[in-house]
Amino acid sequence: MTEVRVPTLGESVTEATVATWFKKPGDKVAVDEMLCELETDKVTVEVPSPVAGTLSDIVTAEGETVGVDALLGNIAEEGNAGPEEMKPRDTTARSEDGPASGAAGQGSGQGSGQRSGQRSGQEGGQSVDVMVPTLGESVTEATVSTWFKKVGDTVAQDEMLCELETDKVSVEVPAPAAGVLSEIVATEGTTVQANGKLAVIGGSAGATAPAASAPAETQYSTPPAGNAGPGKDVKDGPAAEKAMAEAGISRDQVQGSGRDGRATKADVAAAVAAANSAPAVSSAPVSAPRAPVHADDAAREERVKMTRLRQTIARRLKDAQNAAAILTTYNEVDMTEVMALRNQYKEQFEKKHGARLGFMSFFTKACCHALKEVPEVNAEIDGTDIVYKNFVHMGVAAGTPQGLVVPVIRDADQMSFAEIEKAIAEKGKRARDGKLSMAEMQGGTFTISNGGVYGSLMSSPILNPPQSGILGMHKIQDRPMVINGEIKIRPMMYLALSYDHRIVDGKGAVTFLVRVKEALEDPRRLLMDL
Structure with a gap:
């Protein structure tokens, strides 16, 4: 018998919620086949099967909160699944003196x-x-x-x-x-x-x-036909709730097939597909506890509960505004030389390194170069101390369907252009797929946010606490510039540095931004460490 346990969730993350079971007791499973999905406040973690065999029982059901290394279920390996091993375990049965067998320390977290x-x-x-x-x-x-x-x-x-x-x-x-x-x-x-x-x-x-006292088999039974929602004492898993919120559908549109009638992500996907295939009809709002100003506005309003990720983003951004003295300074950079260098070598670069040469590696290198000269932008406040970082863990803000996340490229100052481009591409893909772990989004010392990919011409980025600086990139736009007394059209980009004025003075912020500008307008400075 092989145990299936909660994997490492990331630095400082000690628990997760079982969102969805893809298998039920008695199902055959292959090595690395997905068994269930766990959810934290930021990421979704899939748990693969460690061996091939038969899922003999589920110890932790959907909706339960578990700690790291907690027991999720058991797999009888191929050739060893006897009659007793194939029988689902009664996960709710308890002895007189302890919690459920095989689930000590789990459940609601009570000892x-x-x-x-x-x-x-x-x-x-x-x-x-x-x-x-x-x-x-x-x-x-x-x-x-x-x-x-x-x-x-x-x-x-x-x-x-x-x-x-x-x-x-x-x-x-x-x-x-x-x-x-x-x-x-x-x-x-x-x-x-x-x-x-x-x-x-x-x-x-x-x-x-x-x-x-109910039979163990009932733990995995489906609700009676026609019952679209769970009982009043059962709550859907967080993954299903998030999927409903993102899809903009109400609970009564979803036929729950999970334990005790809980809705799963698959149920939500099926409801969305059915809604898309059905003729368009006007639907009532999800909920409207507040009366609209005009009665006919009620049918046009929709209220959707914020996802846990969105709530965390809102809280952290507000905390940053409340705690730090945020100030933003601006400059502009002529992207002519970077664009020419990129156009000249991008095909050779991709052929040799297997990665696309973008602008992010230039900006990352330029920021690492500037942070060495202005170390307070790469520092943080801890009580009455200033902690200077003698390394650069670069956070790269990425927009996903679920919200903004900031994966961290560790020791970016030690990386080559190719290594940076590969790391950014890999982290970006994992972010879009919702596969980032908490550890991959923690420990950053400075952040770059590229609003230009969405067409932003200028903005004031908000700090990612406890960091003291964030660089905002923007849209490259041709503008008339005076070059040696002549008006020429140049590809220009506005840069914005938001910084914590408690630790970074105006002189340091302007110096940092000027060094980034100089490195980008003459990329050879990066090679010469100037």
Whole structure:
């Protein structure tokens, strides 16, 4: 029997949500075939099969939050799948003194000691406190987003009570014991601290059977035909919610086929395909809790919940504005020499190195050269200290269908033009495919943002904290310029350097931008280290 575990998610990322299972118990799997998909606040991680065989059981179901190296399922290798190994495991069954077999330390993040203590108190007829589970490293608080139960409702053990939201993940909180929800301490919208009290469950003679009493097979059954949505106590996985938000379709348009009627990404894709093939009809807005100014505007409004990535982008950008003293200085660069050099050697470059010669390698090299002369632009503030970086980890902003991400090219100052172009192409493809890990987007010391690819003529980029500088590239546009007393048409680009004025003075910012300009207008300076 081979265990399938959560892979490394990246620096400082300790947990993820199981978004979709592509296989079910009893299915044959090949080596490296995708088994399931995990989701963090920024990236989606696919988990491949480590061996060929049969998926004997699923330990962590869709929608559950798991830590790094947590057990996801088990695979019986080819030739070793006996009758017992082929039988799905009852993932909700628990012994009297511990959590589910093979899933210790998983689920909602509560320890087995806490869970067993709560259960023994319930068996004695006492009330049981529902506490905030472990939220992950460096996460100290969460917001109660949804209560699936109300006071007076009967709950089974491990039935979902509410959902918490942090800046990284959504966490479902299960009932620690069977009984009646007698009190809700933290209502929806309340911010709670880690290990804070959420509610109280009282004992009830009619509610002592745990949810695990159902047969194991029901854990993977589909809802009855015609039931387009999950039950009121079941929430769709984050991957499905994000897919619905991006597609702009409402939940009642999706036929859920996942566990307990949950919608999967495949269900959303099927609903989108069906909508595209059907005749165009006017649809009601996803939700409109606020009354429009004019009644006839209601049918033309649409409200879509922000994805976790978009929420994180919004928070980080606002934090940057609140924390740093952001100032922007501008200059313009004549791209004649860079364009001529690129046109002369691009075919030979691509033939030898297998990579397209673009402008980003020139700008990366020019910035690395300038950062050596003005090191404070490559530094960061840590409390009352300034941390100077004697290396350049270049962040390259990339737009994706899900939002802006900034993969990092490590030790860019040590790379050749070909190595930089290959790294940027590879990171860009992984960003568009949603395959970047958290580690690939952390540790940058300076960032380049190319708004010119979208036609931007001039902009003021926002810092990517804790960095102290970001260079904005823009559209190359022919403009009349005075060259040696004569008016000539030249391909010009505006450059914008946004910097943290707490650490970078105006002189340093202007010097940096001028050095970048000089290197681009005479690329030979880069070869001569001038």
